[in-house]
Amino acid sequence: METVKIAPAKETTTVPVARKKRKWTADHWLATAFLAPSVVLIFLFVYGFIGWTGYVSVSNWNSLVPDWSFAGLKNYQYLFQDFRFQADLRNTIVFTVLFIAVVIVLGQLLAILLDQKLRGESLFRNIFFFPMALSFVVTGVVWQWLFNPSTGVNLFLKPLGLDSKWYTDTTILGGFQWGKIEFGIPLAMIAVVVAAVWQMTGFAVAMYLAGLRAIPDEVREAARMDGATELQLYWKIILPLLRPITVSVIIIMAHISLKIFDLIYAMTGPGANFVTDVPGVYMFETTFRGNYYANGAAIAIVMLLSVAIFIVPYLISSRKGES
């Protein structure tokens, strides 16, 4: 599906510009023939089902027997008053912010270090990229063992007097009452952030490295001629030049972290008192275990909207850039 989609897209963007308008040549027919199946399939299986999910989310279908009667916003109301969903929102916000911040900082740092023309660069590059080749499920299982309070890294840390409970910790850092839950940073989430960062930083490094390579040497030389120190050079010139890359990294990481399911499901599950639960896990359990289909659809729609907050402005601005 993916490949079919990409190839014809090029055809349409280049061909009509090159030719005079309205005359349907064989190229046009060909382009349309290539495009039509994927357009139809996308409208049916992506947008069609988004609409369908939206419809289910305002229905009364909360058992094995479908009930299409209109429920209004009842399911959403239930969700936002639900302890578990409120905890999920807190966890998603905390996870997304921490995860993206660390990935950006670490990605830039490692990319800059790799860019110093050091020996064995490709070896390091491969080491950083390698976790990307794994599935989140594998990462989750491995880090679950590493952070297991009684068998993991604690075996090294205990002699040093450190005894973290990692993902079994139910403490909420800086917590205050918010709705039904305590809002703050759930300490258990930090273990999950570490695992996610380990997996995704390589991707950010690759993007930043490409960005660094695209900066012409003249820029650096000119700065040095003007007497800028290395620190000033990076802080005032290189990093600002990398800003478009940062925007892309944020967009890509945000849609991963807002929809995260597999890592959490494999690593911690919902966690005691739902300290590591996320909407994806709740949606899966409530829909397919509890048979609350309408509630599950409502969670899915909330997740879609949260991703849209990041993606839509990006799409709009990139369309403006094109025209």
Add this chain to the structure above:
Amino acid sequence: MRKKASAWLALALGVGMALSGCSSNSSSSDDAKQGSQKAGEKLEIFSWWTGAGEEDGLKALIKLFQEKHPDIEVENAAVAGGAGTNAKAVLASRMQGDDPPSTFQVHGGAELNEGWVAAGKMEPLNDLYEQEGWMDKFPEALIDMVSKDGNIYSVPVNIHRGNVLWYNKKVFADNGLQPPKTFDEFFEVADQLKAKGVTPLALGDKEPWTATHLFETVLLGTLGTDNYQKLWNGELSFDDPQVKQAVETFKKMLGYINEDHSSRNWQDAAQLVAEGKAAMYVMGDWAKGYFVNDLKLKVNEDFGYVPTPNTDGKFMVITDTFGLPKGVKNPDDVKKFLALLGSVEGQDAFNPLKGSIPARIDADPSKYDEYGKQTMEDFKNAELAPSLAHGSAAAEGFVTKVNQAINIFVTQKDVNSLIDTLVSAAAELKK
């Protein structure tokens, strides 16, 4: 010109490949159909039996079936995942899409009756029961668990007991302790163990159903079988003082568990008892299979078992059953398989391997180990109670909500909030 021609060629190829893809699929399934003598459907057996022991049991059953009916092609469509979490999700989407497996594993009780039967997705099996003469071969209370409005909807294969307290014999002997029979004795023993630095009670609630499992045994022990049953048909409310007392007892028990409970699943928690780091463990008797087969421990030597506090003479039933979904193309083949499942021969092929006891009361005890023999005896005489954590007592939706409430309770220990949640979830139950 050449460019264009090659592009058209690419399109033609693409379409061609798509078409040939379809046709090769259909031709291979044609081959499969011709392979079996009857040009009928495969018998697809859907379960979550993929673990050690249970998978062997299922394979033994299938082998036995194929010896008797070599003309029917069988497909083992098992989906891995503890307690059927993933399998149930797959099953739900297949049933919704009118693509049911030929027969599927389902816990007897509400999971069957309030779920698939209420949704109108199951065929009654009364004629099969008559024909096989099963009406007096299964306990009446068990047949009730797989019946709704006078119709029987599935065939029980096995019985697991939920209310078992496993204990490490060495730890108990070293400290001169006796396994507890009542809650008072439990807390006495637990205090002494705690003073000695042994974790009194193991819990692994990474998957929250294990905590619900512990809670339901406390409920049964506090309320007694009759009142426990009344909770599920609405005759007894969850804000009854007895329920509150049970919740208080449960809360007190949670003071004696291992600290890393939320990082462990049920097997990891059983391991604590096997290693002597914890002394007691409340779990269904599939834990025996784990102790014996995986950890190589000996029954009544390394570990012992008693009913959980106050539940002597009571039997928390977890029964795996198989039924006949509506819309299956080969109902006669399915009935042949169900007939084997319900026969003494079938049950005695499956259960010794799975580590459960037969659902029939006339099976051959000599095929079962020491634990199995005693449990078969208990099963005949005990009062049967449906398990909540395993979907027999109430519909899945209710169980999901209870699991969530219990998960919160294990950390917050807020008795009133748990009772409130149970009451409001139960209001939905009655509808």
